[in-house]
Amino acid sequence: METLDPTRLVTVTLFLLVLLVVWYFVQRYRGSLTSKLSANRRLVMKEALALGHDRRILLIEADGKPFVVLDSRKGTSSLTPLEAPLKSEGTE
Known part of the structure; x- marks a missing residue:
């Protein structure tokens, strides 16, 4: 069985620390990141519903x-166009 030497311990600790920092920033700026990534999309799936298996x-x-x-x-x-435009989630 291999022993856990100090360099491995430091490496694993630094790696986990970097992952936690990245996770924190992704969670904090999730909304702005999502809007920037999907700003130029022409096709958006609004909703999906299973009708059976x-x-x-x-x-x-x-x-x-x-x-x-x-x-x-x-x-x-089958593809059917809708006549009325979709309402945004915030407006009713």
Whole structure:
């Protein structure tokens, strides 16, 4: 069995300390990081709902226009555009 020498102990401690610092900053600035990463996306999945073990329905927005997608594991899908625009989560 190998012994835990001081250099390994210092290395592991520093590595864990760096991970904790990175985790802290990611948690603290999560909102701004998410908005910066998704600012230029043209396709956004708003919601997904399982309709059974092999089917689901997706609400997506492409270039600001809402669509409903009915997806199946068997390979059949349908895409239906919605007439009304999607409301933001903050406005009702």
